[in-house]
Amino acid sequence: MRSERLKWAVAAAAALILVAGAAVLLRLYSEHRLDRLALDEAASMNMDGIEEPELVYIFNSFSSSSGNTGDPERLAEIRARLEKLVSDDGDSPYSARSKFSLAEIYLLQKEWDKGERLLQELAAEQSPVGGFAEDELQALLAMLAARDAAGGKPILLEGSVTLDGQPASGVYVVLRKASDPGWVTRPFGHYPVAVTDEAGRYRFYGDDLSGEARPWQAQPGEYEVGVGMLPEEVEGYHLVEPDRPTVTIAYGETGRYDLSFAPRIGLVSPVDGDLIEGDRIAFRWHAVPGAAYYQLSIAALEPDKDGRAAGSIKSPLEERWTGTSAEYRMEDLRSRLIGYVKRQGTSKNDFALGTQSILGVVYPGGQFVWAVDAYSAEGRKLTSSAAHRFDRPDRPHFHTPADGLTEGDRLVQQQRYEEAVAAYEREGGGDRTLRALAAMALHGITADDPGDPAKALAYLERIKKPSKQDAETIGYARKQLTGTDAE
Template sequence: MIRIKVKTLAIGSVAIILLLIAAYSLLPSLLMRMEKYDILLANFPGSKEAPEALYWAAETTVPNPEEEGRIFIFHESVSYSNGSQNSREQLNDAQGLLERLIDGYPDYRHIDMARSKLAQIYLANGELDQAEPLFREIETTAKDEYRRNEAKTFADLLASRRSADNGVPSLTGSVRIGDSPAADTYVVLRRKSDNGWYSKPYGHYPMAMTDRNGEYRFYDISPDEYEVGVGVTAAEVDGYFLTDQDGAAVTISAASTASYDIRFVPKVNIVSPTNKEEMRGSDADKIRFAWEPYPGASGYKLSITALERDKDGKVRGTFTVTTDELWREPNAEYDVRTLRTYPRGTGKSGTKDEVWLSTSGILGTVYPGGDFIWSVDAYDKDGKRISSSSGYYLSFNSQVPFFSVDDAFQLEGDKLVLQGDYEGAIKAYEGEPNNPYALRALALLWMNGFTSFEDRGDKAKALTYLLKIPNPVKFDYELMQLIYEELGNKAEADKIREKLEGLGE
């Protein structure tokens, strides 16, 4: 029988209790290192680690509230931000955490960052009347100049929802999506002469926000011609298109207030082809396009976009050709040969040591083994584009305008072009000296250069292949004319020009 003295037992018990207390006191620090912020805050809300846990829990929940997946839409261009929309639940969770942090720990070491993040969350959450005063507070109290300037930009943007007490607006207008006014929508001005675009336009361009009636106002804008764009989320314009009927730009002068309305109208609804419907790729086969009639449309034009893939089959870009024909009825038909020989440019990208040519530029607007998206634009009697099926937000449902062309008539050289093996494609095409598609591809490869991005090609060699094509089409003659002009052979270029005029150029 083992006997333990009462004193020894008491000392041991005290030691165990002290160890437990020490371990318990270390738990918050351990949980912080393990990033178990929710457990830490639930069990140790008063610990010294609590403010850090509040901040980093919010950071983990919503890392970049300012990157809210907004689209900036102009008549001639669209810019998509790199961010993605956070869910309302995520925003609410992060908002609650930051509000606890700011209220409970006003001297927290990252308090300016916390306030900025909370203001951006208010903005993303649509709580504009809470965002504006917080941005104003940051503008005057933040230690960092960049943060103060950023806060001023957003505070001024939110304040623009209201008319200024003094002063005459330089520009006024409204934004409507369908039949409804678009409240709290960003409006941005870009000089028509400007090149390029800042993907985050805040602070780089004049911006305003619409009021509850969808109306906007700009003050003190320098006289010039401006493009007017809007910043919206993808879901807001799902099913709509920015009509061109009101023109693409507005002129602002110092003498008067200009007016410009922005209208998103319902998209053109496509009928077929959709859902990766597969087409046969022989010359004689037809590709038939159909869409629903659009109110007020006098004619329609098609655009076909090829999905350009890398060597691993992943989509790396697109190449779009807009056709010239104006279709009066809500349907169009092209044979494959016409689309394969349709006039087009050639995209080229790469580095000093490698190059990638647009597949469509070499093989055609459509080609065997390719995947394509199509769209249709509707025009009024004055030739203005009033709507389009393209829109800005593509949901993969039963109406995706996506089709493919089978590879039954694919040449060996075509396969190699798709793989980016241009030297292999040259050899393969050389083995089919009487095939017009092989000769045309050889001409285009030599014309553009295929060994590196800096390779400017061999125009004279390209011409030899074009001259071998039996029964040249308009596109072949256009290439011949271009090469003759670059080679300085004006006489032959003029002959080709006359031939093109005879073809009805």
């Protein structure tokens, strides 16, 4: 009997040891599994919020940018972490996302073959990448495949990209339908995209469109052609205006469209934040070979809600200059109002009007940057001093003293428009005041205010020394009232 009890005790102890051992192993496995999941999820989340390098997209009609200045050290850290995760075995639900994120980094760093291999693996595995990335996966594979001859597919469009006559390799070339009113800042999956080869050449091939056409497939139609580049690649260069603004793609034909960048124009003065105290301002710049004439533009650096300089829309000046200098009367620039600008932010209270729309191209107490464009005798823009990226210089090219700034002017700069109108009414009937009141009356001082042409016309007709622009604005206000052109 005693031996039977001993046998049961030994068996029970062994069972307890097995259970405890299994529990320990299960706990260790679970911790490893959870650690793997946590690492994969962290890598995926980090990649989703990563400060990826900025790309500047440049078309003849506009420029845009995506990403930001980025953090190279953080990008290298994320790359190393993702490479470790991808090299480890595992069936984590985040594995596909990690692999896709690593491929994105390879492409950003122009390691095309590495990125393509990962994307091909994902496509072969038919792994869910998640959300929009499914379409983006196919778009990126199509873009990378177009680097080489595409198995006898017809070439619909080809061309080259050059920087000062030298081939620009590894540049994204994007097709945007000429009829498209908008632009998606990250084009992959939305537009046909190709990559230039070592000789700076690109090609778009005809795809099998027996099924439903995808946005990233080149199709017959009229397109605007642009490029996507890192800021440091395009720094110091400006797009030469193409021979034609768009290109037509048609089956059975091979179109050609070349894009070239020329060195930017060097500015001489003012460039060092000079204070312009006199009644005139002189601009000087370096000559451009082959330029027949030059035109200037000026933008105000207006403070945002945080007090940082945020550039406004630049105001082109109509005069043509055949030399490398220009001079303007300050009063003349003050009397020119640029197109009325309304900026609506993310909230109802985040609203602002363009100060140059009310106070003129150059006004007292303002900070400004300027640019010059060079043109051929036929009117083709050869280059510019302006950068394509959207950031602004840390300090202005010039600024003006606050002498002559009225209470109404200050309230406009503070974005207190109702108070500005009341202050201008108290100030009397000077031409500057009447122009400011007319601008705000004509177009409105809130996002949903359509304006009052009759009130604007009453202000405009009181101006004692009307300018050419005043006369044009009067004609516009009368047309708004009557629906017809009026003298």
